Amino acid sequence: MTAGGRPAIVVAATPTSNGDLHVGHMAGPYLAGDVYSRYLAATGRPVIYTTCTDDSQSYVITTAHRKGVPPERLCATSTEAIERTLTAMGISMAGLPPIDDRYRETVREFFTALHQAGRLRLRTVRLPYANGAFLYDGLLTGTCPVCLGGSSGGVCEGCGHPNNFDELLDPRSTLDPDAPVTFREQTILVLPMEEYRDRLTGYFAAREGRWRPHGMQLIRELLDRPLPDIPVTFPGTWGVAAPFPETPGQILYPWVEAMPAVMYSTWWSAAQRGERAETADEHWRAEHGAELVYFHGFDNVYHWGLLDLVLLMAHGDRYVLPEVNVCNEFYELEGQKFSTSRDHLIWTADLLAEVPRDLVRFHLALTAPEYQRTDFSVAALREVTTRRLVEPWNALADALWLVSAGAGDAPLPTSETGRRRAELLIERVRLGYELPSLTRVADTIAGRLDGLAEEAAAATDGDPAALGDLFLQVRALLACAAPILIDVAAEAADAGVDLGLTAAQPAEIDAFTLPRLRTADVGETTGVRAGA
Known part of the structure; x- marks a missing residue:
């Protein structure tokens, strides 16, 4: 990450639009990405710092169900709250781009190109099913098949390993834990990650020293196993409709949206400062040679570190690849994980209302929490x-x-x-x-x-x-x-x-005066607190 005139694209993990950002979120990718972006700008580098809300995630469905509100309304109110919090924290983004028709067009174009190039494969897989719907990610809970800890579907938050399709042990429906879960076969489109093993091995060998140890350890564990197929389509109803004739009525799997999503948000952010580009992926094109850096948490190493990397590689040499993934550990609150369901949290907006x-x-x-869990x-x-x-x-x-x-x-x-x-x-x-x-x-x-x-x-x-x-x-x-x-x-x-x-x-x-800092008087007569 040397100084000079090279452009930089800094990406913070896309926040799910099912609520505001608490202090644990802010202490992870959002502040770190902002500080790094500001540093690059101070050295004279052109920088775009960006993200966008992850509206297609199944966690929007589960939170909306718990709150008794329509998912569309939850997305809208959460996006407004997240943007207010990012602004209040001084995060140097142009804002959160709208998840509109241009967004959906960008996502579909990204995968249509892979489909036309023959990169996707049809697979018949067994999927958990309950109450008339297929279960995935946040719609599913059970036991991780790797670490045997509690896990949602898709990936284990604790050990970071994926659990696709029928791999989660003791599966239960999140929306109705008492409903019996069965398995049904479905034909979907996938991107076979194993076909990119050689390129992945070379990529990580060249960058191993730039990753933090825990994230790189997980990457080694994943590369030591057969690499999974990446679901590209899925039989669901919430998300971007898949444009492929082989999978009618399916959606694009929410986790594969991230790459075209942040390409779109990069394009949108550049447009806010007057930079025009004909295509939404222009800034990510390899010929521009941008430095691409991701900031995210350990629970997203599989997605941002491996799955999304393969999605870029599948486009051949069209796109720049990330130079480093900056991965943080969990930030705890008085010795326990931040938890919305247990009301064990401090909202960033509440803290900023009381503390400079x-x-x-x-x-x-x-x-x-750069190398290990730390406490607030x-x-x-x-x-x-x-x-x-x-x-x-x-x-x-x-x-x-x-x-x-x-x-x-x-x-x-x-x-x-x-x-x-x-x-x-x-x-x-x-x-x-x-x-x-x-x-x-x-x-x-x-x-x-x-x-x-x-x-x-x-x-x-x-x-x-x-x-x-x-x-x-x-x-x-x-x-x-x-x-x-x-x-x-x-x-x-x-x-x-x-x-x-x-x-x-x-x-x-020239002599100058140094501005004074205001003091904090928090936790005595204010409403900022921890826990219920």
């Missing part, structure tokens, strides 16, 4: 952000204000030593952004605050170069923090502070 979003972004970055609590947010961020940051801001008041209007010279110290900080933070690792970046920023606050407090009206070096290092710190602390960064940028990460350190710098 720079503090929320910093705390989620510092405690992000309101008490920890209050204590950690106060001690590690707000107090030293504001001490630095106050000391710098006093220094700037006596610095005069003329630019201050900087020394070679000061420029080198600023470059070292930027280089250290750059390594964290390019891994990417929010935890490393947030920790580095917090670790440098105390030292700069002490230097600013000890500064006098003496050597102008010493003052220039101080402002230069603070500017470097602010530029490094800008992708996370977006509000203080915007305030500083509006005041004329250069927050770019592309140019060499200047020989002189």
